[in-house]
Amino acid sequence: MKNFVIPAVLTSLMSCGVAVAAELPASIKEKGEIVVAIMPNYPPMDFKDPATNKLTGLDYDLGNALAERLGVKIKWQETGFEQMINALTTERVDMVLSGMTDTAERQASVTFVDYFTSGPQFYTLQKNATTNEIIDLCGKKVGTSRRTTFPAEIAAWSKENCEAAGKPAINVIGTEGSADARAQLRQSRIDAAMQGSETLSYLKTQEKDMYKTVGQPISVQFTGLGVSKKKPELSEAVKVALQSMVDDGSYNAILKKWDLELGAIKDVTINAGK
Numbered sequence: 586m587k588n589f590v591i592p593a594v595l596t597s598l599m600s601c602g603v604a605v606a607a608e609l610p611a612s613i614k615e616k617g618e619i620v621v622a623i624m625p626n627y628p629p630m631d632f633k634d635p636a637t638n639k640l641t642g643l644d645y646d647l648g649n650a651l652a653e654r655l656g657v658k659i660k661w662q663e664t665g666f667e668q669m670i671n672a673l674t675t676e677r678v679d680m681v682l683s684g685m686t687d688t689a690e691r692q693a694s695v696t697f698v699d700y701f702t703s704g705p706q707f708y709t710l711q712k713n714a715t716t717n718e719i720i721d722l723c724g725k726k727v728g729t730s731r732r733t734t735f736p737a738e739i740a741a742w743s744k745e746n747c748e749a750a751g752k753p754a755i756n757v758i759g760t761e762g763s764a765d766a767r768a769q770l771r772q773s774r775i776d777a778a779m780q781g782s783e784t785l786s787y788l789k790t791q792e793k794d795m796y797k798t799v800g801q802p803i804s805v806q807f808t809g810l811g812v813s814k815k816k817p818e819l820s821e822a823v824k825v826a827l828q829s830m831v832d833d834g835s836y837n838a839i840l841k842k843w844d845l846e847l848g849a850i851k852d853v854t855i856n857a858g859k
Contacts, residue, residue, distance in 0.1 A: 608822045609655060613679060619657050621648050622664040622678040626762060629787040629843045630684035630808075643843045647700065648682045650835060654826040666732050670694050673813045680812050680823070684781070686734055687809035687858025696820045697809025699857045700827055700836075701783070701848045704802025705735045708785055709777040710770060711797045716777060719800035720746065724753030725776035728766040731759030734806075735779050742803050771795075783808075783848050807858045808848075820855065828853040 613619055623644060625631045631642045640661055652659035664672050669685065672678045674694055687697035707727065709716045716722065723743070729735040736757050743755035758775050760766040766778040767788075780788070782802045789796055810827075812820040830836040831853060840846050 608818055608825070609657070610816050610818045613657060613819065617657050618660055619652055619655070619680060620660045620662055620678045622662050622669050622672050622681045623648075623683045624664060624666045624669070626764065627684050627781075627784060628791070629845065630781075630783065643701075643839065643845055644682045644684060646839045646842065647836075648680075650830060650839065651823065651826055654830060655822060669811065673811055674815075676813065676815070679816070679819065680810055682810050684783075684808055685811055686781075687807040687856065688734055689859055691811075692856050692858065694814065695811040696814050696817070697807070697811055697856050697858060698820055698823045698827060699807040699809045699854045700850060701808035701840075701845070702805060702850060703781045703783040703808060703848050704805050705729075705738050705779050706782040706785060706802040707777050707779050707799040708788075708796050709799055711794060713776070713797075716799060719803070720750075720752075722755050722777055722799065723747035723750075724755070726756045726758050726774075727777045727779060728758040728760045728769050728775040729779040730762045730766065732762070738804060739779060781806075781808075783845055786844055807854070809856075809858065824853050824855060 623631050623640065625633045625640055625642070629642055631644045633639060634641045645661070648659055648661070662678055664678065666683065669681045669683065670691065673681055687699055691697070707719055707722060724747070727739055729739065736759055739755055739757050748754050758769070760769060763780050763784070766775070769775045770778050777799060785796070785798055810823060812823065827836065831851065837846065837849060840849050
């Protein structure tokens with residue numbers, strides 16, 4: 586498909602990259618490299634290709650494209666999710682690009698350049714015939730990663746919809762991650778689980794006839810690329826570069842590759858999460 590790229594478009598993209606690169610922090614321009622934290626355990630956003638054991642996913646493709654647009658090389662650094670914000674604030678990495686939800690709490694330490702929308706969504710095993718609506722989960726065990734905002738969101742939904750209606754509360758089970766939640770679900774240790782809606786279509790293609798979604802996402806969230814608050818020039822440069830990718834269609838091409846067009850944004854924002 587590269588043969589179909591119009592030279593004029595290439596010229597435009599290259600000039601855009603030079604303009605953005607000029608606004609990068611001096612430390613990044615001098616080394617010509619940006620260090621980005623990622624944890625490859627959240628397909629299709631971030632994971633390792635089973636055939637090659639190499640990084641892949643939406644975030645990986647987007648990060649590589651952004652680095653090229655910024656005129657620098659990218660160095661991916663695998664980092665535990667719970668360590669990512671600390672890695673930013675102590676400047677061990679320049680950015681985090683790993684499916685992190687932009688929240689008001691995290692904004693106290695990190696500036697988010699928002700690049701995707703999604704929402705927490707329940708799912709269960711297809712064989713669980715009595716679980717078809719979210720209200721069916723009242724009084725049941727629901728697992729989700731304790732490192733995310735999902736446990737608190739489930740508890741809030743349960744209070745407003747289960748307990749307020751006189752039904753038993755959802756029993757929230759914190760797990761070590763989404764893979765752990767799925768394992769517990771398959772073992773019938775929990776009745777349902779929750780992940781970001783952006784991951785569930787991919788999950789159902791990988792484990793066919795295993796899972797079904799339950800209801801719609803219970804909220805709308807922004808996924809953001811995290812930058813240290815000490816580096817406002819970097820967050821602004823990334824915003825400009827990403828908006829140029831949205832405008833020329835290259836951003837949407839990456840989302841389409843991963844069947845994630847429903848989460849596309851039209852205007853790049855800073856700290857839009859709540």
